[in-house]
Amino acid sequence: MVKIGVCDVNEDETRRTVYLLESQMRNGVIDKDNVTIVSHSLESVMLDLDDQKFDYDIFITELSFYNGRNGVELAKRINKAAPSCNIIFYTNKIPNELDIYESRHVNCMLKGRHDGRLVMTTGRLIETLMSEKSKAFIKIRFDRNIIILDCQEIMYIKIENRVTKFYTARTEENENRVFCEYRPLSEIIKELPDNFVRCSASAVVNKNHIKQYNHQTVTMMDGAVIKIGRRYGDVVLVIS
Numbered sequence: 386m387v388k389i390g391v392c393d394v395n396e397d398e399t400r401r402t403v404y405l406l407e408s409q410m411r412n413g414v415i416d417k418d419n420v421t422i423v424s425h426s427l428e429s430v431m432l433d434l435d436d437q438k439f440d441y442d443i444f445i446t447e448l449s450f451y452n453g454r455n456g457v458e459l460a461k462r463i464n465k466a467a468p469s470c471n472i473i474f475y476t477n478k479i480p481n482e483l484d485i486y487e488s489r490h491v492n493c494m495l496k497g498r499h500d501g502r503l504v505m506t507t508g509r510l511i512e513t514l515m516s517e518k519s520k521a522f523i524k525i526r527f528d529r530n531i532i533i534l535d536c537q538e539i540m541y542i543k544i545e546n547r548v549t550k551f552y553t554a555r556t557e558e559n560e561n562r563v564f565c566e567y568r569p570l571s572e573i574i575k576e577l578p579d580n581f582v583r584c585s586a587s588a589v590v591n592k593n594h595i596k597q598y599n600h601q602t603v604t605m606m607d608g609a610v611i612k613i614g615r616r617y618g619d620v621v622l623v624i625s
Contacts, residue, residue, distance in 0.1 A: 387514050389507070390441040392425040392459070394450055394477075399424045402445060402475060402496075402503075409504045419515060427454060434466050437530040441470050442514050443507060448476040448483060448493075455480070460488035467533050469522035471510050475503055523576050525551060525566045532564055536578055540594040540605050544570065544587040554594060554606070582624060585614030592624055 389406070393399040403422055410420065423441075425433075427450050433439040444463060448456040460472045474485060474493040485493050492506050523539075525532045538553045551564040566573075570589055574581060580592045584603055588611045596604045600618065603611045613620055 387420050387442045387511050388440060389420060389422045389443045389445065390425050390430070391422060392427060392430050392444070392446045393475075394447045396424075396426075398447065398496075399426075405500060405504065406507060409508070420511060427459065430459065431462075434462050437466070437532070439463065439467050439470075440524050440526075440531045440533070441467065443471045443473065443510050445473045445475050445503070445507075448474050448485070449478065449480055455483055457483050457485055457488050460490055464489045468535075469533055471514075473503065473506060475499075521578070523573070525564050527565045527567070534564065536581075537591075537593065539577075539581075540591055540607060541609065541611060542570065542573065542581075542589040543611070549573065552605075552607070552609070582620055584611050584617055584620050586616075588612070595624065598624055 391399050391402050391406075393402060403424055406422055430439070446456045446459055450456070456474055456476070460474075463470050463472060468489075472488065472490040474490055475496060476493070477496055479485065479493065479495075491510065492502070494502050494506075521536055522533050523536055525534060534551065534553065538555060540552050540554050542549060542551050544550075547567075549566045549568055549570065551566070553562050553564070555562050570583065570587070574583060574589055577589070581589050582592060583589050590603055590605065590611055594606045596606050596608075598604065601613055603613060603624070605611065
């Protein structure tokens with residue numbers, strides 16, 4: 386499911402953008418079965434970012450808000466909190482004092498003049514996100530927080546005491562190395578790229594972080610030993 390957030394200068398402007406996208410969903414231009422669109426005010430987006438609840442795949446925002454606030458600063462916060470999010474600036478005008486390239490975004494377009502481009506860009510992003518290429522990041526939800534992990538940082542995933550734990554290759558002292566979530570591996574593995582292999586009912590490993598292996602066990606770069614389940618004996622052929 387692709388989640389789209391829309392944030393504009395007021396409710397009416399936001400409603401118009403959402404209506405534009407939803408009308409294209411009804412016409413079949415945008416895949417409605419795999420898309421959720423959520424309206425936001427600037428304040429509600431900031432709260433989501435502060436509370437680590439921001440989990441949008443695509444975020445469409447105005448550039449100029451009230452009281453001198455702007456979409457570039459918002460985009461920079463999103464870049465930091467959710468690096469996989471695709472940001473689109475959809476604006477009434479581009480203020481001369483703003484440098485939109487201070488933040489990572491996929492496009493910038495003017496309302497009214499570029500409505501068709503907004504629909505086309507959003508549709509293409511949805512197609513990409515639904516394809517295998519999109520599996521670079523994974524969202525982990527735990528204790529009302531949302532963490533977005535780069536899949537290449539994940540060494541292995543194990544179920545321990547009914548909790549799914551993601552063990553990463555992070556080495557910084559002030560960074561968390563292990564992240565938790567309550568989800569079955571059968572669901573998680575669908576969101577992972579092809580270099581992840583299931584070794585047992587309770588473990589998935591990243592082939593890029595394997596130190597050595599045999600028909601019984603896989604040893605990871607951090608020294609962890611993962612047992613290969615009897616039903617998963619052919620995993621050695623996949624790893625090789």
